[in-house]
Amino acid sequence: MVVSGHNGGITGHNVGMTGHNGGITGHNGCITGHNGGIIDRNRGIIGHNGGITGHNGGITGITGHNSGITSHNGGITGHNGGITGHSGGITGHNSGITGHNGGITGHNGGITGHNGGITGHNGGITGHSGGITGHNSGITSHNGGITVHNGGITGHNGGTTGHNGGITGHNGGITGHNGGITGHNGGITGHNGGITGHNGGITGHNGGITGHNSGITGHNGGITDYNRGITDHNGGITGYNGGKTGHNRGITGHNGGITGYNGGITGHNGGITGHNGGITGHSGGITGHNSGITGHNGGITGHNGGITGHNGCITGHNGGIIDRNRGIIGHNGGITGHNGGITGHNGDITCHNGGIPGHNGCITSHNGGITGHNGDITCHNGGIPGHNGCITSHNGGITGHNGGITGDNGGITGHNGGITGHNGRITSHNGGITSHNGGITGNSGGITGHNGGITSHNGGITGHNGGITGHNGGITGYNGGKTGHNRGITGHNRGITGHNGGMVV
Secondary structure, three states: OOOOOOOOOOOEOOOOEOEOOOOOOOOOOOOOOOOOOOOOOOOOEOOOEOEOOOOOOOEEOOEEOEOOOOOOEOOOOOOEOOOOOOOOEEOOEOEEEEOOOOOOOOOEHHHOOOEOEOOOOOOOOOOOOOOEOOOOOOOOOOOOOOOOEOOOEOOEOOOOEOOEOOOOOOOOOEOOOEOOOEOEOOOOOOOOOOOOEOOOOOOOEOOOOOOEOOOOOEEOOOOOOOOOOOOOOOOOOOOOOOOOOOOOOOEOOOEOOEOOOEOOOOOOOOOOOOOOOOOOOOOOOOOOOOOOOOOOOOOEOOOEOOOOOOOEOEEEEOOOOOOOOOOOOOOOOOEOEOEOOEEOOOOOOOOOOOOEOOOOEEEOOEEOOOOOOOOOOOOOEOOOOEEOOEOOOEEOOOOOOOOOOEOOOEOOOEOOOOEEEOOOOOOOOOOOEOOOEEOEOOOOOOOEOOOOOEOOOOOOOOOOOOEOOEOOOOEEOOOOOOOOOOOOOOOOOOOEOOOOOOEEO
16 A cells, blocks of 8 residues: 555655655655755654554544643544544644544544555644644644645644644645734644654754654654655754755745744644554555655745744753754845744653554654643653554653743744754653554545645745744653754745744743
């Protein structure tokens, strides 16, 4: 089974996430090599991935007034025939991701066994989830991958809201007119499976978009697991990637920044969650002609004003964007503003994520969520459970005294003391999404819909990215940060600007 369809996002002859996925595509041998971009022999999405199947009504589950994403989020559970079941979706006024979020539930053979693929009319992670909102279907394009007209992980989630082109636009990567991950998001709340998981997609030791997609966090098997997709020695975001290196000016263009009052990326959205074997198959990774987050995006491009705001810094003992990180280079307005920083002992987005190996019965995990004194980012996100012996993890989440990534997150801005902190941990021994997963198939368009998500001709993280804005007190904690010989975020980068109070913890 192949992830087929015109997968604008994850494409290529991706036995895993296939289709014409402009974003993450091709025979992704991995997103490997010292691919400043997408690295790590992406054992990540491996095996014959039967797919994540079922008519996924969407994740209506993120409900309630989302104080923080709480609830036992079943995530993608059961025998995941795919992301199956009529998933209530992440819904309601999300108090957090509250209640048992059927999320992508059902006997989801999906990320399981000989997975037929992520099939069925996957309603996607739907509902009016304030989370990853807007026409942000999340990771979009005609994504043969986890399809569905995924309105995004929507709902009245204070979290990532607005017309979040999400990671959109002609964005092979995270693009589009990204209002940012916006909304007065109480914080990065819950494990938002939406664009979640160790999303190699925008992942790796990506100090910027962090974690194994700490940026878009959670165990998103979908774009996950040793799919450091955009991972690993991804200098781009990480590694010996001179940044997204080359003439990758890095976060370039008139990048308004990642804007919006992003209280944080909210909710553990079981929606597209777990180590989604779904994007699997003999997909070397999330690969293809996606050199990384590539396309006409030399790097993280677009009119990205930068990640801005009076962000006191992205602080903490962050290895930061370290290691011969020439930093934000070029005519880089810099990461500007008083960037309160990304602070706190955000030691965790950890988990020994064995991946979805074997007959991947499930993508399960005691996903503690993004926890800590983060009243928000909580919940036992069951992740994608089931007979998924894998993608399990006691994912403490992003912890630390994280009041949420709260405040008016003006972006990651200001006099950005740096993205610091020993955030060594957005870790996980993610064995990868293994098992005989046929791929993400079926009429699962992928994480689709009007998903600004990871879309289109964005070679990188492009688009008119408003930036992650808001007065973000800072995302703090020991953030291993972006490391490696990261030439940094370069180019005519207006900088990461805006009044980013920081992601306040």
